[in-house]
Amino acid sequence: MKTICFYFEIHQIFHLKRYRFFDIGTEHYYYDEYLNETKISDVVERSYKPAIKTLIEMVKNTNGAFKVALGISGVALEQLEMRAPCVIDLLKELANTGGCEFVSETYTNGLSSLIDEVCFRNEVTRQSQKIKQLFGVQPSVFRNTGMVYSDEIGSIIADMGFKGILTEGAKHILGWKSPHYVYHSEQNPELKILFRDFKLSDDISLRFSNHEWNEYPLYADKYIGWIDSMPKEEKVINIYMPLDALGVYQPLSSNILEFFKAIPACAAEKGITFSSPSEIIAKSKSISPIEVLYPISCIDEERDISAWLGNVLQREAFNKLFSVSEKVRLCNDKRVKQDWDYLQACDNFRYMSTKHTGLKIDRGIYDSPYDAFSNYMNILADFINRVNALFPEDVENEELNSLLTTIKNQGKEIEALHKKIDILETKAANGELKKKKEKAEKSATTKSKAAKAAEK
Numbered sequence: 001m002k003t004i005c006f007y008f009e010i011h012q013i014f015h016l017k018r019y020r021f022f023d024i025g026t027e028h029y030y031y032d033e034y035l036n037e038t039k040i041s042d043v044v045e046r047s048y049k050p051a052i053k054t055l056i057e058m059v060k061n062t063n064g065a066f067k068v069a070l071g072i073s074g075v076a077l078e079q080l081e082m083r084a085p086c087v088i089d090l091l092k093e094l095a096n097t098g099g100c101e102f103v104s105e106t107y108t109n110g111l112s113s114l115i116d117e118v119c120f121r122n123e124v125t126r127q128s129q130k131i132k133q134l135f136g137v138q139p140s141v142f143r144n145t146g147m148v149y150s151d152e153i154g155s156i157i158a159d160m161g162f163k164g165i166l167t168e169g170a171k172h173i174l175g176w177k178s179p180h181y182v183y184h185s186e187q188n189p190e191l192k193i194l195f196r197d198f199k200l201s202d203d204i205s206l207r208f209s210n211h212e213w214n215e216y217p218l219y220a221d222k223y224i225g226w227i228d229s230m231p232k233e234e235k236v237i238n239i240y241m242p243l244d245a246l247g248v249y250q251p252l253s254s255n256i257l258e259f260f261k262a263i264p265a266c267a268a269e270k271g272i273t274f275s276s277p278s279e280i281i282a283k284s285k286s287i288s289p290i291e292v293l294y295p296i297s298c299i300d301e302e303r304d305i306s307a308w309l310g311n312v313l314q315r316e317a318f319n320k321l322f323s324v325s326e327k328v329r330l331c332n333d334k335r336v337k338q339d340w341d342y343l344q345a346c347d348n349f350r351y352m353s354t355k356h357t358g359l360k361i362d363r364g365i366y367d368s369p370y371d372a373f374s375n376y377m378n379i380l381a382d383f384i385n386r387v388n389a390l391f392p393e394d395v396e397n398e399e400l401n402s403l404l405t406t407i408k409n410q411g412k413e414i415e416a417l418h419k420k421i422d423i424l425e426t427k428a429a430n431g432e433l434k435k436k437k438e439k440a441e442k443s444a445t446t447k448s449k450a451a452k453a454a455e456k
Helices: 033-061 074-083 085-096 117-135 151-159 198-205 220-228 256-269 277-283 312-322 325-330 334-343 369-388 397-455
Strands: 003-010 068-072 100-103 141-143 164-168 182-185 192-196 236-242
Touching (some): 003 277, 033 068, 033 074, 033 085, 068 085, 074 085, 074 117, 074 334, 085 100, 085 117, 100 277, 117 151, 151 182, 164 277, 198 236, 312 369, 325 334, 325 369, 334 369
Parallel strands (some): 068 100, 164 192
Antiparallel strands (some): 182 192
């Protein structure tokens, strides 16, 4: 029996404002509040509210047969809490239906997994904690920024206790293999991999309202018919896209939500079910290991990381930002740590792309990749000055590394001591219980002897 796994991503960045060279050292607030407010209000009204209400309705109307997965960056949750708490309420209502699984993401929607393992682990932990705090669930499946995945990233995620990861069904990785099966990491067999079917996903998120598309108009029965016509042994269909594909990329006037509402009934007619990622991972056996030596993603035709780090400008900005990561971890300045989160957003590096993809790149407020680079580097110069000002000038990175190692070792020692305490407390409790049991048995024996003596 075939099953469909729908996954939607929610992320909104804190947009940077125009920041001149002469602002360095004098202005420490980097964000365009008007743009942030208008962007979030627009996407909430056009997409998030109607789309989430539709998903709630679909779960309820099918008595829980329809299921969906959501991934929300920590930064997006911050913005929604601040500017659109009604969306948080709707997400809680969706969670309460039992038909939604929350997937773990990076907190910043950044690319720390490519350069800084400690930062990456910290981000994933923080985002999972945020999900648990708001929705009362602990994610067991992970999805990285831009679906970036490699064997090295998989090893980190497996070590953190995740059971599965969502990534792109890149042709240069799968080759002749189909994305409609469950695979596992070659280095970590316990970590299951679910590959996105990019054609079926993009048919909805990119092509649905395109009048020039040869499959236009797309109806639910036709779409489900494509899935039903696949070979019987291909049972797992993973369809992943941003949530704002419903309402922004594909406007509500295109009847995109009506299309979605019709999918469960059409699927039921064909005997096709819906599953969450964790359900698929728990019920399905992996058919093969997959080796991914170099990072893949769901962006552009290359399906690699060149959209963010493909030119000298992007790599210079990226490496410069992470050159102070250790100092940021050690500092206690909340404003610095907050700016650190917001500056990591992968969108900031996407704006600097010089690739010719045939598709227009949304550069936000910038006229060119060089304009985006100049503005970001001005902000970064001020940010790095603020970070360095928190430490003595003679503190070198080697000393910071030594200090971080000491702190890490101390943390491990403390954790080990806590485990010993737990073991000793358990032993003590067991010993006390044993003593009480022996005392009770002795007392019972004494009473029994006394009773027998009295009878005589």
